[in-house]
Every structure is written in structure tokens, then in C-alpha cells.
Amino acid sequence: xxxxxxxxxxxxxxxxxxxxxxxxxxxxxxxxxxxxxxxxxxxxxxxxxxxxxxxxxxxxxxxxxxxxxxxxxxxxxxxxxxxxxxxxxxxxxxxxxxxxxxxxxxxxxxxxxxxxxxxxxxxxxxxxxxxxxxxxxxxxxxxxxxxxxxxxxxxxxxxxxxxxxxxxxxxxxxxxxxxxxxxxxxxxxxxxxxxxxxxxxxxxxxxxxxxxx
Amino acid sequence: xxxxxxxxxxxxxxxxxxxxxxxxxxxxxxxxxxxxxxxxxxxxxxxxxxxxxxxxxxxxxxxxxxxxxxxxxxxxxxxxxxxxxxxxxxxxxxxxxxxxxxxxxxxxxxxxxxxxxxxxxxxxxxxxxxxxxxxxxxxxxxxxxxxxxxxxxxxxxxxxxxxxxxxxxxxxxxxxxxxxxxxxxxxxxxxxxxxxxxxxxxxxxxxxxxxxx
Numbered sequence: 001x002x003x004x005x006x007x008x009x010x011x012x013x014x015x016x017x018x019x020x021x022x023x024x025x026x027x028x029x030x031x032x033x034x035x036x037x038x039x040x041x042x043x044x045x046x047x048x049x050x051x052x053x054x055x056x057x058x059x060x061x062x063x064x065x066x067x068x069x070x071x072x073x074x075x076x077x078x079x080x081x082x083x084x085x086x087x088x089x090x091x092x093x094x095x096x097x098x099x100x101x102x103x104x105x106x107x108x109x110x111x112x113x114x115x116x117x118x119x120x121x122x123x124x125x126x127x128x129x130x131x132x133x134x135x136x137x138x139x140x141x142x143x144x145x146x147x148x149x150x151x152x153x154x155x156x157x158x159x160x161x162x163x164x165x166x167x168x169x170x171x172x173x174x175x176x177x178x179x180x181x182x183x184x185x186x187x188x189x190x191x192x193x194x195x196x197x198x199x200x201x202x203x204x205x206x207x208x209x210x211x212x213x
Numbered sequence: 214x215x216x217x218x219x220x221x222x223x224x225x226x227x228x229x230x231x232x233x234x235x236x237x238x239x240x241x242x243x244x245x246x247x248x249x250x251x252x253x254x255x256x257x258x259x260x261x262x263x264x265x266x267x268x269x270x271x272x273x274x275x276x277x278x279x280x281x282x283x284x285x286x287x288x289x290x291x292x293x294x295x296x297x298x299x300x301x302x303x304x305x306x307x308x309x310x311x312x313x314x315x316x317x318x319x320x321x322x323x324x325x326x327x328x329x330x331x332x333x334x335x336x337x338x339x340x341x342x343x344x345x346x347x348x349x350x351x352x353x354x355x356x357x358x359x360x361x362x363x364x365x366x367x368x369x370x371x372x373x374x375x376x377x378x379x380x381x382x383x384x385x386x387x388x389x390x391x392x393x394x395x396x397x398x399x400x401x402x403x404x405x406x407x408x409x410x411x412x413x414x415x416x417x418x419x420x421x422x423x424x425x426x
Contacts, residue, residue, distance in 0.1 A: 014234035014391065017261075021227035021364065024258055031260045040253070040264050045237055047244045048230075051253050051262035100392075121392060138396045150392025151234065155365065160398050172401035173411050178227065179313075179334060179363025181402030182395035183351045185373050188385035189394030198386050 001165075003031040004062035004089065006102075007041040007052045008076045014151050015068030015099040016050065022158025023064065025174045026166055034059045036081055044071050056085040061092045064161070068154070069100025069120060076105055083109040095161060097146040099154035106145070107132045115142040120150035121191050122206045152189075155180065214378075216244040217275035217302065219315075220254040220265045221289045227364050228281030228312040229263065235371025236277065238387045239379055247272045249294055257284050269298040274305045277374070281367070282313025282333060289318055296322040308374060310359040312367035319358070320345045328355040333363035334404050335419045365402075368393065 003023055005016050016033075024031040035041050035052030042049050065086065076082055086109040090096045098106050103119040106112050107130035117132040117140055118124070124134040138149045139157045148157035159180070163171035188194040216236055218229050229246075237244040248254050248265030255262050278299065289295055299322040303309045311319050316332040319325050320343035330345040330353055331337070337347040351362045352370045361370035372393070376384035401407040 012234070013230050017226050017230040020261065021225070024260060031258075033261065045244075047237060047266075048233065048246065049264035049266070051264065053260075053262070138392075138394065149394075150390070152368065152391050152393040152395065156396050156398065163398060168399065169408070169411070172399045172407060173415075175397060175399055175401040176404065176407040176411055177363070177415070178365050179351075179402055180365040180395075180397055181351065181362075181406075182365065182393075182397070183369050184388060184393055184395070185369065185376060186381065186385045186388055188388040189392055191389065193394075194389040195382070195385060198382070198389055202386075202390070 001026060001029045001063040001094075002059065003029055003064040003066065004034045004059045005031065005066045006068070006082070007033050007035040007050055008070070008079070008082060009042055010044045010070040010072045010075070011041065011068045012070055012100060012151055013043045013048050013050065015102060015154055016066070018152060018154035019066060019097075019099060019148075019158035019161075021178060022155060022174055023066075023161055026162060027170070032059055056081070060088060062089055063093060064095045065089045065093050065097065067098040067102035067105050069098070069102040069104070069151070071101075073101045073104050077108040086111065093144065095144050095146060097148075097157065097161065099148045099157065100150045103127055103132065103147040104130055106147070112145060115145055116140050117142065117145065117147040118149050119147065122202060214239060214242045214276040214307075215272065216242055216277040216279065217247050217272045218244065218279045219281070219295070220246050220248040220263055221283070221292070221295060222255055223257045223283040223285045223288070224254065224281045225283055225313060225364055226256045226261050226263065228315060228367055229279070231365060231367035232279060232310075232312060232361070232371035232374070234391060235368060235387055236279075236374055239375060240383070245272055269294070273301060275302055276306060277308045278302045278306050278310065280311040280315035280318050282311070282315040282317070282364070284314075286314045286317050290321040299324065306357065308357050308359060310361075310370065310374065312361045312370065313363045316340055316345065316360040317343055319360070325358060328358055329353050330355065330358065330360040331362050332360065335415060
């Protein structure tokens with residue numbers, strides 16, 4: 001099983017590395033970071049670069065496709081080469097997956113039309129505009145399409161996928177070895193429970209961002 | 214505030230990226246990945262490379278030092294240049310921190326003598342041998358020294374640190390924006406609750422690994 005994680009300028013690092021650390025521990029899997037060109041790809045904050053070891057052309061038919069999100073998803077949503085690669089890879093993939101606003105990229109490629117899916121809580125309306133049926137769930141399976149909510153939700157998605165592919169016992173082993181026993185010091189990880197004024201501030205900020213920009 | 218994240222061959226990616234995604238969102242902070250030489254540094258599985266943008270010599274006095282762990286901690290524990298850099302950086306740091314077996318590296322540099330600290334659950338005995346006082350907690354503060362348990366615990370540590378440095382409201386905002394509302398599909402993230410035979414298997418495996426190797 002080949003697992004391809006798509007990199008593009010402005011990706012959010014934890015979107016990629018959270019599920020990476022889980023699903024790359026699949027038995028007999030090869031995990032590869034791919035991008036239009038091989039070499040370092042900078043993240044959204046500009047302070048991190050992950051290396052794409054292969055070009056898109058070198059990885060035409062991965063078993064698992066994973067698309068991380070970005071706070072600035074406009075450019076990649078307009079990138080024909082990336083969308084075409086996604087469509088081609090999806091044609092033979094066993095699982096096509098995304099984290100955070102990565103679902104907008106899958107939707108822009110036409111892969112989530114009418115499908116139940118999720119995204120970052122601030123991007124659910126945008127996801128609907130691209131033809132998907134957004135839910136507020138953290139991890140959504142619709143056939144072979146698996147989407148996760150914002151950033152850290154990719155870790156949960158990775159464990160779900162491991163369980164589906166390799167069985168519960170293997171997923172539990174990876175959870176134990178990565179000591180994924182979360183104990184956040186606050187209960188502010190969802191818009192339902194975060195301080196109301198923080199949620200309102202960010203909904204307002206989002207309203208000021210041009211659609212798709 | 215400058216935040217330096219140490220990279221070395223064989224580091225575990227999520228150990229670095231989990232807390233990175235939290236604390237790099239500190240206001241007015243510059244986060245830099247550092248290593249003995251600048252350029253790509255490969256992880257423990259060999260299937261990921263993160264770029265060190267600066268050499269250790271270029272970042273002599275960061276405000277926050279963060280040391281990720283590795284499943285193969287032997288080589289870095291014997292690396293004098295890295296340990297000397299840690300001691301020098303620690304002399305002026307505001308916070309000296311680690312994730313997973315990164316605490317063994319801090320301890321090998323002599324920075325955790327007699328201090329309460331934590332590590333990956335399979336490395337707590339080793340941490341004691343290096344002079345620290347291991348606890349089973351997920352995130353441990355002892356003065357300016359902050360250590361996290363295995364791999365994913367760095368995310369929780371990052372939020373704790375954000376709260377201490379920038380206040381609860383800022384940390385809650387980052388938790389909301391990274392949608393850190395964990396919902397693992399299993400309850401197997403600690404040796405207390407994972408299936409007993411999985412825990413026993415890994416304790417046995419660990420017993421076969423030469424100390425420090």
C-alpha cells in the first residue's frame with residue numbers, strides 16, 4: 001500500500017503530520033510526501049519546510065491519498081495540475097482523504113459532489129458551495145472518502161483509517177505507542193464549547209475574507 | 214521570543230510538529246527549526262524530512278528550547294555538540310522543554326538532575342537512570358523545565374505553555390483554531406487502559422533493546 005501525502009505552498013503542518021504519524025505505521029505501507037516539484041515546501045506560517053520526496057507525476061496511483069488543508073486555500077483550489085492529479089489518483093485509490101480545508105481541494109476537484117464530508121468549522125459553508133454535504137462531525141466516512149475537521153482532527157482520522165485497514169488491535173497499538181491519551185488543559189476545541197466571544201470574533205474575521213481567498 | 218525546535222536524525226515528526234503548531238502561534242514569536250547543519254533532517258521512519266533552517270551556532274540563545282524524542286535515542290545522547298548547545302541555550306532560556314524521549318536528551322545534558330519530569334511510558338525507567346525523577350503525568354512543569362509524555366503529548370504541552378506565556382484566552386483561541394477537540398476511536402492511549410497483551414508485548418520488546426540504544 002502506497003500512501004501519498006500532498007504538499008503545496010501554504011499547507012498547515014499538523015494537518016499532514018498528525019495523520020502521517022498514525023497511518024505511516026501501517027504494516028507494509030510506503031508513505032511518500034508528494035508535490036508538483038520535489039524539494040522543500042513551506043507551510044502557512046512560512047516557518048517550516050517539509051520535503052516532498054517525489055513529484056506528483058512519480059506517484060500516479062497511491063492506495064491512500066491524503067490532502068492537508070491551508071488557511072489560504074485559494075491558490076491550490078485554482079491549480080489545475082494538482083486537481084488533475086487528485087482526480088487521476090482518486091480513480092484508482094482505495095481511500096481518498098483530507099484534513100481541515102483539504103476537503104475544499106477534494107471538492108474543487110469534483111470528488112465530493114453530494115457526499116457527506118467535513119472541514120474546518122470556519123470552512124463548512126465554503127465546503128457546501130463546492131458541492132459537498134457538510135456535517136459537523138470530526139471524522140466523516142462516505143464510501144472511500146474520509147474527511148476530518150480542523151487541523152488536529154487528522155490524528156483521529158488516522159486512527160480510524162488504521163482500524164479500517166489493519167484492524168482495531170493494530171490501531172490500538174499505534175495509539176499506545178504514540179501515547180494518544182489527550183488531556184488538553186482547556187475545553188475550547190470546538191465552536192460549541194469555546195468562549196463565545198472567541199468564536200464570534202473568528203466567524204466575523206472569516207466573513208471578511210474573500211471567498212476562496 | 215525566539216522558539217528553537219531541535220532536529221536530529223531519527224527524530225519523531227509528531228513530537229516536533231504537535232507543539233510547533235500550538236506554540237508557533239504565540240504573538241511576536243519567531244519559530245526556527247535548528248540542527249547541527251542546516252538542510253533536511255530525516256525522521257525515525259526515514260520517510261519524512263523536515264528542513265532545519267538554521268544551524269545550532271546561529272541560534273545560541275532562544276527563549277524557548279524544544280527537544281523532540283526518537284525511538285532510537287542512543288546516537289543523539291552521545292552527541293557532544295548537541296548536548297553542549299542544549300546546556301548553553303538552557304543557560305539563558307525562559308523555557309526548556311521536551312516531548313517523548315526528548316527528556317532523555319535534556320537529562321543526558323545534565324539539565325534534569327533531581328527534577329520531576331516525564332517521557333514516553335516505555336522510557337520512564339531510562340529517564341530515572343539519567344538522574345531525573347520520572348512521573349506518570351502527561352505534562353510536567355518543574356520550574357522552567359517542561360516535559361511531555363509520548364509523541365502526541367506535545368500538543369497538550371504546547372497548549373499549557375501558550376497559556377503560561379500568553380494567557381488562557383490566547384491558548385483557548387489556538388485550541389479552537391486547530392480544532393483540538395480530540396475524539397480518538399479507541400481508549401488505548403495509555404498503558405493503564407490499552408489492551409493488557411499489547412502493553413505486555415511492548416514492555417517485553419523494550420526489555421530486549423540495549424540501554425541507550
